[in-house]
Amino acid sequence: MQLTNLNMPVAGLLRCANxxxxxxxxxxxxxxxxxLECSVDLxxxxxxxRAVLVEEGRCVLDQRALP
Numbered sequence: 001m002q003l004t005n006l007n008m009p010v011a012g013l014l015r016c017a018n019x020x021x022x023x024x025x026x027x028x029x030x031x032x033x034x035x036l037e038c039s040v041d042l043x044x045x046x047x048x049x050r051a052v053l054v055e056e057g058r059c060v061l062d063q064r065a066l067p
Contacts, residue, residue: 013027013030013031013034013035013045014034015045016035016038016042016043016044016045016046017044018044018045019044019045019048020044020045020048020049021048023048023049023052024052025052025053025056025058027049027052028048028049028050028052028053028056028058029049029053029058031045031046031048031049032046032049032050032053035049
């Protein structure tokens with residue numbers, strides 16, 4: 001499949017080591033689904049996505065997940 005401008009943001013979400021930068025709520029949700037098996041401690045994409053969803057009030061962390 002050829003990457004186009006339309007799906008380039010999704011391509012940036014594929015590697016755990018990449019910091020995806022600013023994400024929309026929709027992109028953050030997609031990232032969480034793509035990295036379902038990843039830990040936020042090890043996966044920069046999942047960590048950024050979780051932060052966006054928490055900031056937007058779409059996700060509430062359990063007390064055990066708070067620093």
